[in-house]
Amino acid sequence: MTREVVIDPITRLEGHGKIDIxxxxxxxxxxxxxxxxxxxxxxxxxxxxxxxxxPQITSRICGVCPTAHHMAATKALDDLYKVExxxxxxxxxxxxxxxxxxxxxxxxxxxxxxxxxxxxPTAPKAQRNILGVLSKVGLEIGRExxxxxxxxxxxxxxxxxxxxxxxxxxxxxISKALTPQDQEQFIAGAERAVKxxxxxxxxxxxxxxxxxxxxxxxxxxxxxxxTYYMGLVDDQNRVNFYDxxxxxxxxxxxxxxxxxxxxxxxxxxxxxxxxxxxxxxxLKDVGWKGFVDGPESGVYAVAPLARLNAAEGxxxxxxxxxxxxxxxxxxxxxxxxxxxxxxARLIELLYAAERMQELxxxxxxxxxxxxxxxxxxxxxxxxxxxxxxxxxxxxxxxxERGIITKANLIVATQNNAARIAMSVDKAARGVIRxxxxxxxxxxxxxxxxxxYDPCHxxxxxxxxxxxxxxxRVYDNHRNLVREIRRD
Amino acid sequence: MSxxxxxxxxxxxxxxxxxxxxxxAGISRMTYAPNARIVRVMxxxxxxxxxxxxxxxxxxxxxxxxxxxxxxxxxxAGNYKxxxxxxxxxxxxxxxxxxxxxxxxxxxxxxEGDRVxxxxxxMAEQIRKLGPLQLERPSQPHRLLAKEFEVIAVRxxxx
Amino acid sequence: xxxxxxxxxxxASCGGCEEAVVDLAxxxxxxxxxxxxxxxxxxLDFKRADVEAMxxxxxxxxxxNGAIRTSEQEEMAELLRKKSKLLIAFGSCSHLGxxxxxxxxxxxxxxxxxxxxxAPSVTNPEGVVPQERLQLGSxxxxxxxxxxxxxxxxxxxxVEVDYYLPGCPPPVKLIANAxxxxxxxxxxxxxxxxxxxxxxxxxCPRKPTKPDKLALTELKRPHxxxxxSQKCLLAQGLLCLGPATRSxxxxxxxxxxxxxxxxxxxxxxxKDYGAKALSAIASxxxxxxxxxxxxxxxxxxxxxxxxxxYSLPASLLHRRVKKSGGxxx
Ligand code: SF4
Ligand code: SF4
Ligand code: SF4
Ligand code: FES
Numbered sequence: 015m016t017r018e019v020v021i022d023p024i025t026r027l028e029g030h031g032k033i034d035i036x037x038x039x040x041x042x043x044x045x046x047x048x049x050x051x052x053x054x055x056x057x058x059x060x061x062x063x064x065x066x067x068x069p070q071i072t073s074r075i076c077g078v079c080p081t082a083h084h085m086a087a088t089k090a091l092d093d094l095y096k097v098e099x100x101x102x103x104x105x106x107x108x109x110x111x112x113x114x115x116x117x118x119x120x121x122x123x124x125x126x127x128x129x130x131x132x133x134x135p136t137a138p139k140a141q142r143n144i145l146g147v148l149s150k151v152g153l154e155i156g157r158e159x160x161x162x163x164x165x166x167x168x169x170x171x172x173x174x175x176x177x178x179x180x181x182x183x184x185x186x187x188i189s190k191a192l193t194p195q196d197q198e199q200f201i202a203g204a205e206r207a208v209k210x211x212x213x214x215x216x217x218x219x220x221x222x223x224x225x226x227x228x229x230x231x232x233x234x235x236x237x238x239x240x241t242y243y244m245g246l247v248d249d250q251n252r253v254n255f256y257d258x259x260x261x262x263x264x265x266x267x268x269x270x271x272x273x274x275x276x277x278x279x280x281x282x283x284x285x286x287x288x289x290x291x292x293x294x295x296x297l298k299d300v301g302w303k304g305f306v307d308g309p310e311s312g313v314y315a316v317a318p319l320a321r322l323n324a325a326e327g328x329x330x331x332x333x334x335x336x337x338x339x340x341x342x343x344x345x346x347x348x349x350x351x352x353x354x355x356x357x358a359r360l361i362e363l364l365y366a367a368e369r370m371q372e373l374x375x376x377x378x379x380x381x382x383x384x385x386x387x388x389x390x391x392x393x394x395x396x397x398x399x400x401x402x403x404x405x406x407x408x409x410x411x412x413x414e415r416g417i418i419t420k421a422n423l424i425v426a427t428q429n430n431a432a433r434i435a436m437s438v439d440k441a442a443r444g445v446i447r448x449x450x451x452x453x454x455x456x457x458x459x460x461x462x463x464x465x466y467d468p469c470h471x472x473x474x475x476x477x478x479x480x481x482x483x484x485x486r487v488y489d490n491h492r493n494l495v496r497e498i499r500r501d
Numbered sequence: 502m503s504x505x506x507x508x509x510x511x512x513x514x515x516x517x518x519x520x521x522x523x524x525x526a527g528i529s530r531m532t533y534a535p536n537a538r539i540v541r542v543m544x545x546x547x548x549x550x551x552x553x554x555x556x557x558x559x560x561x562x563x564x565x566x567x568x569x570x571x572x573x574x575x576x577x578a579g580n581y582k583x584x585x586x587x588x589x590x591x592x593x594x595x596x597x598x599x600x601x602x603x604x605x606x607x608x609x610x611x612x613e614g615d616r617v618x619x620x621x622x623x624m625a626e627q628i629r630k631l632g633p634l635q636l637e638r639p640s641q642p643h644r645l646l647a648k649e650f651e652v653i654a655v656r657x658x659x660x
Numbered sequence: 661x662x663x664x665x666x667x668x669x670x671x672a673s674c675g676g677c678e679e680a681v682v683d684l685a686x687x688x689x690x691x692x693x694x695x696x697x698x699x700x701x702x703x704l705d706f707k708r709a710d711v712e713a714m715x716x717x718x719x720x721x722x723x724x725n726g727a728i729r730t731s732e733q734e735e736m737a738e739l740l741r742k743k744s745k746l747l748i749a750f751g752s753c754s755h756l757g758x759x760x761x762x763x764x765x766x767x768x769x770x771x772x773x774x775x776x777x778x779a780p781s782v783t784n785p786e787g788v789v790p791q792e793r794l795q796l797g798s799x800x801x802x803x804x805x806x807x808x809x810x811x812x813x814x815x816x817x818x819v820e821v822d823y824y825l826p827g828c829p830p831p832v833k834l835i836a837n838a839x840x841x842x843x844x845x846x847x848x849x850x851x852x853x854x855x856x857x858x859x860x861x862x863x864c865p866r867k868p869t870k871p872d873k874l875a876l877t878e879l880k881r882p883h884x885x886x887x888x889s890q891k892c893l894l895a896q897g898l899l900c901l902g903p904a905t906r907s908x909x910x911x912x913x914x915x916x917x918x919x920x921x922x923x924x925x926x927x928x929x930x931k932d933y934g935a936k937a938l939s940a941i942a943s944x945x946x947x948x949x950x951x952x953x954x955x956x957x958x959x960x961x962x963x964x965x966x967x968x969x970y971s972l973p974a975s976l977l978h979r980r981v982k983k984s985g986g987x988x989x
Contacts (some may be wrong), residue, residue: 585947
């Protein structure tokens, strides 16, 4: 006899995420299902559209990370037309992309995931929000966060046309060059971003790492999974958001694979379950063995922690320092603690800020030469970037006029879906014992998946962001005995 | 569909040529399929593609557009304008899952009453073959589809 | 005196409209001072039950973004309609159906088949497809997923709407103006789109370079040419939809040297944006020979996706009834 607990919906409101937990007769967890209940079908309805419209159409998958889709699509177009953008164009793309990573990671840390830690994982829910963060770190800091984000978002608009759904990406380059005045603004923004990045890490040190109880939670078994990790790396195996090869390390941290994104179909496959609209990615080389971890299972993770694990370092000096500190503190590579994602995210934020600074100061970015007109006949193109929430792949096939005939998207949260499902399952097992269920389960289960910053807007083309919860508890006769709700 | 179904056709005819031709056909007692409701417009160039969509949305199974022969348009190039819109509109309709044969454009001069007869009969036959056009209505169409629109169409396309 | 209560809600949304509200940044603080935000799930912890407990019309205004796809979204739209004096469709998706509305070119079945069976990365030999109701394995796990309508609909195809804020997402300036107008009670007649009722070309910085009579002899796609960063895009042969689109955004796309794709939708006299845009472009083609016209029109490679990029569900035709295949709504 099993009993059922439903946590529904996980995403922000009605119908965007759901967890069903089945208890056995003794009240322990028998099985938990992480469900994503929406699908919008972008892959289907982009068929028939001109390839060059993809950067703008696919950005509508998610208004929180439109720049990631825009950029993955634009890079897929480079590949489709086999065209190399001028160096200035590539630099400007990466510059804009770096600004985006900084502001998006900042959003997550302060508004979405951070409250769990800055305020505390077991703090009353009324305090676990941005206001709680502000009361802990001070109001001026809150103003600073808002103002830094605004500055960076304005910079993205300046180069990209709009910050929510940019328009500047074209095969072979970008639509508009930067002026020297634009460059000055980017330099100023970058400088501020670097300071901000250092400052965020300081907060993390003070508020989280100095608190023994938090550190224990982070490193506890309940929030640990030994899986493979994947991320983009440059030619020296350092983290890169914009370009490079995909590198996969095994659960012992050893390089398992390194491949060009054009080969992704040889290494990444998607598994379908009848109980969720999301598809579950796994490593083809290992195979789908179900929702289990370890080297025998093809389940892998992406996003900040995975990227750090999959790389051998950071390409900028301050971030590299932080990277070393991270592994020293957490006991060497790889780190398997899901909650370490929060720390990893801030290290990445600093890296992106430093990278932004390098690029902003590059004299080449004011070059007027930002377009190479494609001449090849299009057929197939694949592009990849590291979205803030993980590896994002766009793959298009077209007819000879460049009209999409087939599209395939592997989005960040899908890569993580299996591990998220496992994390939820494990967290549930960890906190539900002998049928005892209280409001605390909400916090603890929620924390398990929020560390990934899962974006169901991307994964299902539904909604990103903060997630409401409903827990439904069923006895072993399937009668509803309890409902806990947090919309 | 029930046997009683009869194709409903809306015909937008230019007053200078096709509409006159239809009159002529009437006077000459030429009989043709009675399925069309004729809307007189000043010139085929005045037929906004929205009129065509509106006619279909309001229950027409087909739309016929009649204008002066190339070179004969009273307003010089109105019929070319109509032709350009028509070609593009047909592609849009096809992609939206509507058979392009439901919309037809014909050049019929004032003297060609017999062509009106022929085209009307062909059109009715064509639509009969295609069957009724069933459009899904939004369950509660609160965007009240423009009474003023009706007026425009009946008045004959003047804006 | 108590402050007027305001709500924000999203249906099938990408989240961009929510971000746009957050992008009001400093302005939002002014708004917060003047109103009481009584419902905004993304930022504040109020529940549906709180809304249900409100008196009818208790919310002075409620802004709803995203299109309508599920039964839950229909229910929320109806609930918020009841509780709000003013219901405002916020953003293209809510206003006209938005980019995801292009899904109406297919039905649910076609989307499912592709996503779960045909996509190249899927390994699914048994043809498993997500089920709305499911009894899994011998352990008797009963699982459900929400069902989805076959079509995407606009907000006003679901409930009555008082005002519209156009754009994908709505420009920050228009949001601020709308809120100010509501607070001051200076609202135009019901049904108005809260943006200037002029074509985008009127506020476009390139307008001086737009010839009075355009006669296009060749149409171009943005990736095919080096785009002149000063000259009217339409005059360069690019399908800039400025002439058919409402102004109010400040033409940011044109400023980034890309054509307007029409996210603000039509001006007030136009009922069907796509048909209008199509007509506007067709009128500019300089050809009289049928073959030549056809050749030029072929250069518009995707008329539906171009002219109905943001407004397919709001098209006068709505959509064809499914003959087969698609599960019915
Ligand atoms: S209107 Fe645009 S920004 Fe708003 S939800 Fe729709 S796609 Fe996103
Ligand atoms: S057509 Fe486009 S570029 Fe030209 S004036 Fe209008 S909005 Fe500006
Ligand atoms: S220029 Fe056009 S597409 Fe761009 S924001 Fe304005 S209305 Fe929307
Ligand atoms: S006057 Fe008959 S088509 Fe123009």
